[in-house]
Amino acid sequence: MLNEQVLPPWQESDRLAVLRSYRILDTPTEPVFDNLVRLAAMVCQTPMALITLIDDRRQWFKAEVGLGWRETPLDVSICAHAILQPGLLLVRDTTQDVRFNGNPLVMGEPHLRFYAGALLTSPGGLPLGTICVLDCVPRDLSAEQAFALTTLAEQVMAQLELRRAVAERDEVLATSRCTERRQALLVRELHHRVRNTLATVQALVGATARSASSIKEFNRSFSARIAALAKTHALLTEDYWQTVPLQEMLMNELQPFAERRRQRFKLEGPPLDLSADLAVPLSMALHELTANAARYGALSIRKGCVSVAWEVVTADGKRRLHLTWVEHNGPPVGEPSHNGFGLVLLQRVLPAQCDAQVHLEFDTAGLRFEISAPLIEHRHVPPH
Numbered sequence: 396m397l398n399e400q401v402l403p404p405w406q407e408s409d410r411l412a413v414l415r416s417y418r419i420l421d422t423p424t425e426p427v428f429d430n431l432v433r434l435a436a437m438v439c440q441t442p443m444a445l446i447t448l449i450d451d452r453r454q455w456f457k458a459e460v461g462l463g464w465r466e467t468p469l470d471v472s473i474c475a476h477a478i479l480q481p482g483l484l485l486v487r488d489t490t491q492d493v494r495f496n497g498n499p500l501v502m503g504e505p506h507l508r509f510y511a512g513a514l515l516t517s518p519g520g521l522p523l524g525t526i527c528v529l530d531c532v533p534r535d536l537s538a539e540q541a542f543a544l545t546t547l548a549e550q551v552m553a554q555l556e557l558r559r560a561v562a563e564r565d566e567v568l569a570t571s572r573c574t575e576r577r578q579a580l581l582v583r584e585l586h587h588r589v590r591n592t593l594a595t596v597q598a599l600v601g602a603t604a605r606s607a608s609s610i611k612e613f614n615r616s617f618s619a620r621i622a623a624l625a626k627t628h629a630l631l632t633e634d635y636w637q638t639v640p641l642q643e644m645l646m647n648e649l650q651p652f653a654e655r656r657r658q659r660f661k662l663e664g665p666p667l668d669l670s671a672d673l674a675v676p677l678s679m680a681l682h683e684l685t686a687n688a689a690r691y692g693a694l695s696i697r698k699g700c701v702s703v704a705w706e707v708v709t710a711d712g713k714r715r716l717h718l719t720w721v722e723h724n725g726p727p728v729g730e731p732s733h734n735g736f737g738l739v740l741l742q743r744v745l746p747a748q749c750d751a752q753v754h755l756e757f758d759t760a761g762l763r764f765e766i767s768a769p770l771i772e773h774r775h776v777p778p779h
Contacts, residue, residue, distance in 0.1 A: 403479055410521045411451055417523075417559050420448060420455055427554055428458035431526065431547055436460050438543045439511065439536060441528040446551055447474040448515070448524040462505065462529075471500050477512040478522035483541055486510040488533035509534045511541070513548035518556070526551050638668035641716075644678050645703055648685040652694055652701075659694060664705035667716070670771035676748045677718075677768070680741055684720055684764060692762055693725030699761075700724060707770065714770045722761035730757040 403410075414420070428446055436444035443461035447454050454472040456465050469475055476494060477484035489495040489508050500507050512527035526548045536544070645662055652659040669677065685694070685701075693699030705718040722728070731738060738755075741764065745751045751768035 405521055407451075410523070413517050413519065413521050414448060414450070414523045417555050418562065419457060419555060419558070420450060422457070424458060428551070429460075431551055431554070432458045432460045435526055435528055435544060435547050438547075439528040439540045441509070441530045441534075443505075443529040444527065445474075445529070446515075446524070446526050447472070447512075449475055449478055449522075454524070467500070471498055473498070473500075473507070473510050474512055474525045474527060477525050477527070478514060481514070483514075483545060484510070484512045484525075485536060485541070487535050490533075506531050508532050511536050511544060513545045515548055515552050515555070517552070523555075638670055639674040639678070641667045641669055641674075641705065641718075644669070644674065644681060647678070648681050649701065649703075652689075657697075659700050661700070661702040662704075663702070664718075665707065667705065667707060669716070672771060673716070673749050673768055676745055677766070680745055680766075681720075683741065684762075688722055688725070688762070691726070692728065693722035696725060698724045699726075715767050716770055717767050718765070720762075720764040722763070725761050727759050728757050728762050729759075 432444040432446055436442065441461075443459075445459045445462060446457040448457060449469070449472065452469050453466050454469055454474055456462070459465070473484075473486065473489075473495060486492050486495060487509060489498065489501045489510060495501055495510075498507070507529050509530035509532065510527060512525035514525055515523045517523055526544065528544065641664070642662060649660045649662075688694040688699075688701055693701055700723050702721050702723065703718065704721075705716060707714050708717055709715075741753060741755055745753050745766060745768070749768045751766050753767075754763075754765040756763040
């Protein structure tokens, strides 16, 4: 904290905020500032010169010559007094000044006797510190030396402003480049998704046509499958076509069977986002399982229910999704006499597209479906 006996014409919190906006504190030495303190010492013919910045509890030296320190506590700072007054602070003999004659840096090492400091003032008029010269013997500055020190203070501020402007420019450029890369990845991902979606729709048309017994059946089945695909795509667009929450995928299909008096389904598993390459085929599989359960299985009668459980297991450093769909209290289940679209999707498409291991069991107590599929960890398009 600054000397409380003198009230400055500015708020200390404002001054500190401006100081920190330069992001200069605790940075490494830089030749441009080192050269300025050398020049100050040379012009003023002193053994020591500093660029001092006054923080809340310390004075920190961006550059120094002859002292050998990078900071001191604020309560021994002469510069902390300098920023409380306009212009140049000149102390010809510190032992004769009541403000400093008891200062540890005056009474002990390095036995400072002379001080001259020119303010480093922000464009808004707030003092940030000084460029100062020091000596171990009493002395004075000539008018030319005083002018030179004040001019060097202006040069220090010019360098601080330039440094901040360059840092801000670099940040803007980095953000712009990141945005451009992200946009390019997003466009590429969208192209990939559009191609995959068209291929999926084409496959749905063919598979539904082969399994439908009438135009009406085709329209019903195809419309339901397209609606299921659209729901998953809607979830994907919320995350730039990257991931879909598994629980939301399940709710999209099973929500119509939520009843107040009796729970027709149970979901159990950790929060998990699935990549698009796994989410789209798995969502279609869940749709087929739900549609089959609603027409022939546990969801076709009031007492029937479905439980879905999932977990993530790690093997050989890779994560896999293990999901189980089990139907209870439904009508007796038997293996179908022919392979419809749903069966082909579960047994052939999922293993081919997702590198998944699947198991489908037509137990008389209820259908049971299990899938184990690798999880894709890398996002093609990074989040904001």
